[in-house]
Each structure stands twice: as C-alpha cells, then as structure tokens.
Amino acid sequence: MARPLLEVTDLRKQYQARAGMLAALHGRTRSVPAVDGVSFGLSEHETLGLVGESGCGKTTIGRIVLGVTPASSGRVVFDGHEITALRPRALRPLRKQMQMIFQDLDAALNPRMRVRDILREAITLHHRLEQTEVARRTSELLDQVNLKSAKLASFPHELSGGEKRRVGIARVLAVGARFIVADEPTSALDVSIQAQIVNLLRDLQTRLGLSYLFISHDLEVVELVSHRVAVMYLGRIVEIGPAERVARASRHPYTSILWSSLVEKRSDEVARNGAAAWGVFDFERPGQGCRFAPRCPVYEAAGRPAICTDPTSEPTLRDVGDGQSVACHFPLAR
Numbered sequence: 001m002a003r004p005l006l007e008v009t010d011l012r013k014q015y016q017a018r019a020g021m022l023a024a025l026h027g028r029t030r031s032v033p034a035v036d037g038v039s040f041g042l043s044e045h046e047t048l049g050l051v052g053e054s055g056c057g058k059t060t061i062g063r064i065v066l067g068v069t070p071a072s073s074g075r076v077v078f079d080g081h082e083i084t085a086l087r088p089r090a091l092r093p094l095r096k097q098m099q100m101i102f103q104d105l106d107a108a109l110n111p112r113m114r115v116r117d118i119l120r121e122a123i124t125l126h127h128r129l130e131q132t133e134v135a136r137r138t139s140e141l142l143d144q145v146n147l148k149s150a151k152l153a154s155f156p157h158e159l160s161g162g163e164k165r166r167v168g169i170a171r172v173l174a175v176g177a178r179f180i181v182a183d184e185p186t187s188a189l190d191v192s193i194q195a196q197i198v199n200l201l202r203d204l205q206t207r208l209g210l211s212y213l214f215i216s217h218d219l220e221v222v223e224l225v226s227h228r229v230a231v232m233y234l235g236r237i238v239e240i241g242p243a244e245r246v247a248r249a250s251r252h253p254y255t256s257i258l259w260s261s262l263v264e265k266r267s268d269e270v271a272r273n274g275a276a277a278w279g280v281f282d283f284e285r286p287g288q289g290c291r292f293a294p295r296c297p298v299y300e301a302a303g304r305p306a307i308c309t310d311p312t313s314e315p316t317l318r319d320v321g322d323g324q325s326v327a328c329h330f331p332l333a334r
C-alpha cells in the first residue's frame with residue numbers, strides 16, 4: 001500500500017441554520033450536523049469516490065479537507081501536515097498542492113479574462129517566471145488537457161462546457177496540484193462529453209501521479225474512476241471499500257439500494273428525490289441509533305430490532321473483510 005497522502009479523522013461540521021420563519025423572528029437557530037464523525041484515508045495516486053444523495057455532506061468534506069471551510073472538530077492531515085491546526089500563512093505552501101475542481105463550470109474562470117491570462121495567472125501564482133517559461137508551461141498545459149492553442153484568445157463565455165472544464169483542469173494543474181477534490185466534475189456536462197472528461201482525469205492521474213477525492217452522485221462514473229468508494233448517508237460514511245466490492249457486493253442496505261436503483265436506471269431520480277420520498281432524518285433529535293432505520297428494508301424485514309434504534313448504539317464502521325467496512329448491525333450477506 002502506498003503511503004497515506006491524506007488522513008481524515010473523526011471530522012465534524014455543524015452549520016448554524018435558521019429553524020424557520022417563527023424561530024428566526026425569535027432569533028433562534030438550530031445546528032445542522034452536515035458532517036458527523038467521518039474518517040478515511042487516501043493514498044498517493046489513488047482515487048477515492050465519495051457518493052451519496054444531495055445534502056449528505058460531500059462538498060462540505062471536500063472544502064474542509066482543502067482548508068477552505070473550517071471543521072467544527074476532527075483532524076485532517078495532508079502529507080504529514082495537520083491542515084486543521086495550521087494558520088492561513090502556514091497553509092499557503094500546501095494550498096498549491098491541493099486544489100478543487102468545482103461543480104460549477106464557471107466558478108473558477110474569471111469571465112473578463114482570456115484563457116491565456118487565466119492560465120498565466122495560475123502559473124505565476126506561486127512562482128516568478130520569465131515570459132518564455134510561462135509560454136512553455138502554457139503550451140504544456142494545453143497539451144495535457146487536449147485544448148487547441150487557438151482557444152488561448154477566447155473568453156470563458158466563448159467556450160463549450162467541455163472546453164471550460166478542460167481550462168478549469170489546466171488551471172489547477174498550473175497552480176501545482178497533486179491532490180484534487182473533483183466535486184461533481186461531470187454533472188454540468190452533456191453525456192457525450194462526460195466520458196471525455198473522465199478519461200482525461202484518469203489519463204492525468206497516470207501521467208502526473210495525481211490523487212483524487214472524486215465526489216459524485218453518478219454511480220457509474222464513480223465506479224469507473226475510483227479505486228475505493230465511500231458511501232455517505234446524512235453526514236456519515238456507512239460503507240467504504242474497493243470500488244468493485246462496494247458496487248457489486250454491497251454490505252450496507254443503503255449502498256445496495258443505491259446501486260440496485262442504478263441497475264433500474266433511476267439513479268438520478270433517487271439521488272435528487274430520495275430524501276424527500278423516503279423520509280428525513282431529524283437533525284434536532286440525533287442519537288436515535290441508526291439514522292438509516294426510517295428507510296431501511298432490512299430493519300423492516302427483521303421486525304424492527306431494538307438495537308437499530310437504540311440511542312446508545314449508532315452503528316460505526318466495522319471491518320467485514322476484503323478491505324470493506326460497513327456501519328450496520330446486520331450487514332448484508334456476501
């Protein structure tokens with residue numbers, strides 16, 4: 001096993017959210033535990049896929065890991081440095097190595113700058129370079145992301161979605177990234193372009209030795225690109241393991257439902273509407289045992305065993321062999 005590049009331990013994040021109009025009038029807020037005790041590791045040259053329905057905490061984890069959003073508690077260690085304990089100044093030299101590809105294609109591209117200037121700005125962000133060296137690096141980046149040099153004169157609005165994504169990838173490479181949080185990198189693209197971008201990210205990993213935290217609700221893409229996959233449900237990881245095993249031999253009831261819905265080609269619908277259709281965890285009354293119980297078919301089939309809703313026994317990740325860990329009192333049989 002390659003040495004760990006990233007180690008995340010018992011990460012938690014509470015956001016203060018207004019509890020509704022009436023509560024807001026009285027100045028009352030409630031705390032939303034968006035990330036609620038998450039631990040995982042990532043090796044060099046590895047892709048860890050992070051999946052789960054909208055709102056389960058994926059983006060929050062990505063932002064905390066990069067030091068963009070502060071954690072409420074827990075530890076993030078990148079290449080031996082504890083991100084969660086560093087002051088902004090000490091974080092700066094690590095920042096260039098850790099970058100985010102945003103879901104929004106336009107997020108990282110200044111609309112008033114031409115592609116040439118976007119790349120130049122990124123290339124010279126941490127290095128003073130001669131013009132000739134900037135030009136050499138620019139053409140190397142274009143080559144790496146398969147973009148024609150004619151596009152250097154374009155403004156972002158003149159580019160297609162796929163081209164914007166390529167410029168976005170070139171930009172994070174220009175800064176010097178070796179660890180990339182890719183947050184839904186294909187969701188804003190046409191299906192025909194998605195595969196090209198996925199192949200580009202895989203190719204860059206091989207050529208440059210990159211590591212990815214690959215966030216997506218598109219299970220097919222995640223299974224394709226990831227070495228390991230972590231499945232999140234309401235702020236917690238419920239299953240983690242080798243991509244093929246998590247997808248084909250799921251041990252957590254939730255993981256199994258996610259992937260079987262993919263087989264039925266309803267994955268998008270489940271990802272978007274699942275929480276509403278299946279009932280929602282009450283964030284204000286945590287500690288009621290397993291938070292998946294209200295939606296769990298195994299819990300129903302087993303006659304609602306008390307341990308599943310025992311407030312003192314919320315299931316934690318346990319090693320079930322073959323590199324797989326699962327947070328369930330009754331893991332599915334192999």
Ligand SMILES: Nc1ncnc2c1ncn2[C@@H]1O[C@H](COP(=O)(O)OP(=O)(O)O)[C@@H](O)[C@H]1O
Pocket residue numbers: 015016017032034052053054055056057058059060061
């Ligand atoms: N800045 C914020 N302030 C308050 N609540 C937030 C904020 N960002 C995210 N949340 C809430 O935290 C939860 C997790 O959000 P997020 O990490 O964006 O999930 P995902 O990326 O899986 O869709 C959601 O309930 C979301 O509404």
Ligand code: SF4
Pocket residue numbers: 253254290291292293296297298299308315327328329330331
């Ligand atoms: S612990 Fe119980 S309720 Fe939770 S996923 Fe497992 S079987 Fe379902």
Ligand SMILES: [Mg+2]
Pocket residue numbers: 055058059060183
């Ligand atoms: Mg998100």
